[in-house]
Amino acid sequence: MDIHALIKPLLQKNDSKIVMYVGDGLGGLPQQPGGKTELEAASTPNLDKLAAEGVSGSSIPVAPGISPGSGPGHLGLFGFDPVEYLIGRGALEATGIGFELKEGDVAIRANFCTLDADGNIADRRAGRIPSEESFKVVEKLAAGISIPGTEVFVKPVKEHRFVVVFRGAGLVGNVADTDPQATGVPPLPAVARDDASQKTAKICDEFIAQAKKILADEPKANCCTLRGITGKPSIPTYEEVYGLKAAAIAVYPMYKGLAQLVGMDIIGDAQTIDEQMEVLKANWDKYDFFFIHFKYTDSTGEDGNFDAKVKRTEEYDSAVPKIMELGPDVVIATGDHSTPSMLASHSWHPVPTLLWAKNCRTDACQTFGEAECLHGGLGQFEAKHLMTLALANAGRLAKFGA
Amino acid sequence: MDIHALIKPLLQKNDSKIVMYVGDGLGGLPQQPGGKTELEAASTPNLDKLAAEGVSGSSIPVAPGISPGSGPGHLGLFGFDPVEYLIGRGALEATGIGFELKEGDVAIRANFCTLDADGNIADRRAGRIPSEESFKVVEKLAAGISIPGTEVFVKPVKEHRFVVVFRGAGLVGNVADTDPQATGVPPLPAVARDDASQKTAKICDEFIAQAKKILADEPKANCCTLRGITGKPSIPTYEEVYGLKAAAIAVYPMYKGLAQLVGMDIIGDAQTIDEQMEVLKANWDKYDFFFIHFKYTDSTGEDGNFDAKVKRTEEYDSAVPKIMELGPDVVIATGDHSTPSMLASHSWHPVPTLLWAKNCRTDACQTFGEAECLHGGLGQFEAKHLMTLALANAGRLAKFGA
Numbered sequence: 001m002d003i004h005a006l007i008k009p010l011l012q013k014n015d016s017k018i019v020m021y022v023g024d025g026l027g028g029l030p031q032q033p034g035g036k037t038e039l040e041a042a043s044t045p046n047l048d049k050l051a052a053e054g055v056s057g058s059s060i061p062v063a064p065g066i067s068p069g070s071g072p073g074h075l076g077l078f079g080f081d082p083v084e085y086l087i088g089r090g091a092l093e094a095t096g097i098g099f100e101l102k103e104g105d106v107a108i109r110a111n112f113c114t115l116d117a118d119g120n121i122a123d124r125r126a127g128r129i130p131s132e133e134s135f136k137v138v139e140k141l142a143a144g145i146s147i148p149g150t151e152v153f154v155k156p157v158k159e160h161r162f163v164v165v166f167r168g169a170g171l172v173g174n175v176a177d178t179d180p181q182a183t184g185v186p187p188l189p190a191v192a193r194d195d196a197s198q199k200t201a202k203i204c205d206e207f208i209a210q211a212k213k214i215l216a217d218e219p220k221a222n223c224c225t226l227r228g229i230t231g232k233p234s235i236p237t238y239e240e241v242y243g244l245k246a247a248a249i250a251v252y253p254m255y256k257g258l259a260q261l262v263g264m265d266i267i268g269d270a271q272t273i274d275e276q277m278e279v280l281k282a283n284w285d286k287y288d289f290f291f292i293h294f295k296y297t298d299s300t301g302e303d304g305n306f307d308a309k310v311k312r313t314e315e316y317d318s319a320v321p322k323i324m325e326l327g328p329d330v331v332i333a334t335g336d337h338s339t340p341s342m343l344a345s346h347s348w349h350p351v352p353t354l355l356w357a358k359n360c361r362t363d364a365c366q367t368f369g370e371a372e373c374l375h376g377g378l379g380q381f382e383a384k385h386l387m388t389l390a391l392a393n394a395g396r397l398a399k400f401g402a
Numbered sequence: 403m404d405i406h407a408l409i410k411p412l413l414q415k416n417d418s419k420i421v422m423y424v425g426d427g428l429g430g431l432p433q434q435p436g437g438k439t440e441l442e443a444a445s446t447p448n449l450d451k452l453a454a455e456g457v458s459g460s461s462i463p464v465a466p467g468i469s470p471g472s473g474p475g476h477l478g479l480f481g482f483d484p485v486e487y488l489i490g491r492g493a494l495e496a497t498g499i500g501f502e503l504k505e506g507d508v509a510i511r512a513n514f515c516t517l518d519a520d521g522n523i524a525d526r527r528a529g530r531i532p533s534e535e536s537f538k539v540v541e542k543l544a545a546g547i548s549i550p551g552t553e554v555f556v557k558p559v560k561e562h563r564f565v566v567v568f569r570g571a572g573l574v575g576n577v578a579d580t581d582p583q584a585t586g587v588p589p590l591p592a593v594a595r596d597d598a599s600q601k602t603a604k605i606c607d608e609f610i611a612q613a614k615k616i617l618a619d620e621p622k623a624n625c626c627t628l629r630g631i632t633g634k635p636s637i638p639t640y641e642e643v644y645g646l647k648a649a650a651i652a653v654y655p656m657y658k659g660l661a662q663l664v665g666m667d668i669i670g671d672a673q674t675i676d677e678q679m680e681v682l683k684a685n686w687d688k689y690d691f692f693f694i695h696f697k698y699t700d701s702t703g704e705d706g707n708f709d710a711k712v713k714r715t716e717e718y719d720s721a722v723p724k725i726m727e728l729g730p731d732v733v734i735a736t737g738d739h740s741t742p743s744m745l746a747s748h749s750w751h752p753v754p755t756l757l758w759a760k761n762c763r764t765d766a767c768q769t770f771g772e773a774e775c776l777h778g779g780l781g782q783f784e785a786k787h788l789m790t791l792a793l794a795n796a797g798r799l800a801k802f803g804a
Binding site for chain 1: 432439464465466468469474475485488491494744745747748772773777781782
């Protein structure tokens, strides 16, 4: 079912405010059988109150058993089928460092590598060159590259990884990787996968030829490979799909980038959750929809630190009253996936989710947690339906059919 | 997934009887936080008994967050994907007044309008002319219109609204509205959206030209516009899809019309639920499947009258023993959507649903209500799956695959 086509003719405007408050990797697992998850172990009086007044359930980010990355996890929450709307690796890498891709850009994940005297790859990751060294090499490369008619951006990521973006007329990003995934062989030439991408392939080869010269004296990073060569993903905006003027309040570049891909404005420059709430308050009158991203429920889970995730979950909870005092019409608290500290990684487990609104038909849930959500009124549902529920509860959807 | 294609080769006949007992707009909301819904507040001992013996769940009519009209709501219950099977506005309006559309008919929602001396629309609704006046104008129009080779039906609906149906060879209903949606401009000519609809467009223009002459002396309704120009929707019948001889026992024309669109026989002329049950009894041996429609759980909800909806829900309950004494094999009690009296409108909330049958695998639910249904054995499910469950419980579906 094409949800966006279904709701498009039903959209109606009003003054309602919707807040989607995402605790990244919110769902978890107990430390021992019969124990509590991080969210259940945390003291979350504010979320508990919302759960008691609202309706709870378990969100399935992509499909049962699928552990999503940040891209598909957030696209699902934003109401875009994460299997249909794919973000190419290059575009995701650029997005992840906060690079604002424009229509027609081609984004590339680049790796520094080491070539031997015969021009074969001796090390595909340039000896995992430390960031403090590689960042200088990136600067040198960026300063030296010059491709007439094409603007070239070269931006550092981490260690041997960096991002290249080509901007210019007639570029299409369907080009195969130049990384042969092996050592003892030379890098591959760039091969266009369709006619429209021929120009991009030529520019890739020209980029590598120049890079070889510029980097010739580098002991480790004397060449590079290009991977995940992709255009800006074609995703309609929140304004187009939902008729919502939407803003994102995030600390980390990746989440700002993902929000930007669906047309949200990135507002403020908050570094803490308190500062994020100040940005929310200051911009309350300017937008219909706010995406607020809290990172640390995920990063502590990724660290495998149960107690730290509990603490960070309490921090996530503590900001809720600052949202509520602004008088929102719909509040959603959820995660883009689970990150159980027992697994120290993203996982496939459904994500505890609550929706608070005046007419949401509440359920028997009295607290916010994985076990409680199992008997919530939202049941188990695919994340991509959350936005439709938000719009309905905000009074922004007319009846379908007569 | 194409459910109908899936079950077609599995269908097997037997003597079982299935009753789908629809309380229109059955689902509701509490009057205050923590309160009971209309269904929960009502005394429903008969439905409670069925819930205790049967299996309960929450039906999602179309998709999460979507508030359906009667058309999509019932198509879902009848097992037709309500997003795939769309009923055009003209066809629905004709259906709503009980007009029996035939294959090849073109149905139109028509509005009386007022033209000024220059031929521009002065009032798009002819001053919302009262029904007692407009019905006479409809009669005059119906008597005067004559289009050679095409049978023309002109039927009153309410106030300025009426229905026009063209019947004849070569008619296709893909024609744009002639209502310009503005005043101070003349009505639009009828424009075919495809070649096959050219003849229909010409007949529309001829109809309006004749209407202008016939209505020339009318003070308000001196012209009309044509909207929602559509053919009979192409929906397979219950016999074709389920191998069921099906009958509908409804009081209101709209629901008789919807049942007719899926090939049900409309039986009896009952005006009350007691009379509907007499019709059921009298026809028990003649059909495999009975759709019984109870309107007043919806109309009281639409009126915003909580207490009246509670009373009507009790009336809905009171007829259940008359169904059960006939010895049905499968009984489904549900609604086509929720109509909370607190919202005084159709809503997106899931609909309490129970299925009673000998082998249904019962659950812990002891009463019939929204909260109880949340932990029922049917879980949350899309309405379109109900008919498959009904067939399975009736022993009418063989194994899929070996």
